[in-house]
Amino acid sequence: MSAVLFYARKDSEKNKRMFVFIIIAIALSTANIIIINGFMDGITDDFVEKTMETSSGHLNIYPDEQNRYIEGLGVKEQKLDTFDNVIAYSPRINAGGALSYKDKSKSIRILAVDPIKENRVTNILGKIDSGETLDVNDRNGVLISYRLADELKARVGDETVLVFEKGNTKVFRIKGIFRSGMALDTNTVILDFESAAEQLNLSNKASVILVRLSDIALTGQYKDTISRELGAIKVKEWKQEVESILSSTATFKEISSAINAIGLFASAVSVGVILYINILHRRRQIGIMKAVGMKDFQILSVYIIEAMIMGTIGIIAGDMLGYLGTKYLEAHPFSDPILGSLSPRFYTYILYDASLVTMATVILASTYPALMAGRMNIIKAIWE
C-alpha cells in the first residue's frame, strides 16, 4: 500500500470524532440536493403527466383570434382523418354556467366531450371518485368534480339543474363524481358533447380539438401541416400548454439551486475549516513528515485523500438518506388545496449529479488547507 494512502487512512481513523461532523455535513448537503431536486422535478413531471392525462392532446386545435368556436367541425374532422399519424382526436366544448342543487347554486365551468372520442385521447373520464362515468350518448347524466360535490353536498344519483350560459336550463342526474388532480376539480361539470351543443345552440362547432399522434415526437412537424390544411385555426403543442408551469418551476429551480448552493457551501466550509484547524494543530506532525523525507505533493495528497475518504462516506450516507427521505415523502406527501398532493420523486440521475457535485466541492474545499500543509516551512513546523 502506498505510504500516502496509509497515512491518510490512519490519520482519519484517529480523528474519527472530528471527521464525523464533516461527514454529517456532507451527508446532509447531498441528501438535501437529492430531495429538493426530487421535489422540483417530481412536481413538474407530475403536472405534465396529469395535464397529458386529462387536459391536453399532443396537439390542441383552437379557433383563431376572431372566433370563440371552431367552425365547420365536421369538415375539419374529415381532414384530420386523412392524416396517417393522427391516431385520434376529440372535440370539446368549454362554456360557463351554473349548477342548482336543492336551495344552493354555484357558478360552474362546463366541459362537454364525446366519451368515445375523448377516451382515445385522454383519461379524464376514467378519473371517477364515486359513481360511474359518462355513457356513450347519455343525454341526461353529468359528472361533477369532487369539490363541487362537497360544496353542494350533492351525491351520486341526485338530480340537479344546469343553467347554460345562454339561459337554457335542463335537469341532469349526477352519474359520477370525478377527481382529476387538476384545476378542473375546482368547479367543472362534464357532460355529453351533443347535449351541450344542443343547449348552447352550437351546431358543427367546438371550443377545442385535442389531437393524438402516433408519436409525440411528431408534434413540431404536424403543428404546421395541420394549421395549413385546416385553416382559420390556431394549433398549440402540448409543451405550450404546460409552459406556464414549466416557467414557474424554472423560478423554483433557481430557488432550489440557491438552497443547494447554501448547503454545499456549508459543507465546503465545514470541510475546509475543520481540515484547516486540524492541520494547524498538526504542524509538528507535518514537520516530521517532511523530516523523514515526504515530498510536498505527497503531504498535500494525504489531506486531499482524507477529504475524499470523508466525502465518499458522507456522500454514500447522503445518497441513502436522500433516497429514504424521498421515499418517505412520497409515501407521506404534503397536501395543497389547489395543487393537490406534493411529493418528491426519486431520480437516479439526481443522485449521480448530487454525488459528483458534492465530491467536487469537498475536494475543492480541501485544496487550500492541503496546499498549506504541503508548503509549510519545515523549520517553523518543527520548532514551534
Next chain:
Amino acid sequence: MDIIKTGNLKKSYMLGKVEVKALNGVDVSIQKGEFVAIMGPSGCGKSTFLNMVGMLDIPTSGEIYVEGNDVTGMSSNKRAEYRLRHIGFIFQFFNLFNELTAIENIMFPMMLNRMPNYRKNAQELLNLVGLGDRIHHLPSELSGGQQQRVTIARSLANSPKILLADEPTGNLDTKSSKEIIELFRKLNLERGQTIVMVTHSQEIGEKADRIIHFRDGIIEK
C-alpha cells in the same frame, strides 16, 4: 573520504530588521563511520548546523559536500528524496507520529521509499533497539526513553548514510540517557554508522569519538 565536509558555511536569519548570524563560516570534516559530538552554549548554531547538513534548511552561503558531492542548491523534491534515503533524524522532543503504532512509525519511511518486506524489517529494527515486545504500542503508551529508541529505529529505516541527533537525551533521565548513548555506540561499532550528535552534557559528549565545539556560529579551535 570525508562523508560530510562543509566549506565556509553561513546561515543568517532575519528577526524583523535585525540579521541574526546563526552560522558564520563553519568548516567541518567528518569521516565515514565517525561518531561525533557537537557541543557549545545555547544559541551558538548547533541545531542550525545539523539542519543544514540534514537538508531541512538552506544555507545563506557556503558549500556542503556529502561523499564529495555538492548538495547545496538542490530542489525541494530532491532534498526530500535525500532526507528519505540518506539521513536519519532524531530530535529532542516529539519525533513520532502520534496516530501510528511503534512498528508503523518505522514502516512509514520504508513505505515512502518503496522498500519490500517493510513489516519484517521494521520488526527487526524494533528488536535491535530492544522494543520487540512493544510493536503495537502508540507513542503515548511508551516512556520518553522508549519513544527515543523507536525514533532511532525509525531513523535507521532506510539505512541512512548519516544519523543526525539534536540533543536526543535532552529530555530524558540519566538512566534512559545512558541507554540511548550505548545504543548509538553499538550502532556505530557494529554497523559502522556515521553519527553526528548535539549534546549539552560533557559526560555524554565524551562517549563520542570526537567533540566539535561551537561558539557564536563558528568552530572553537
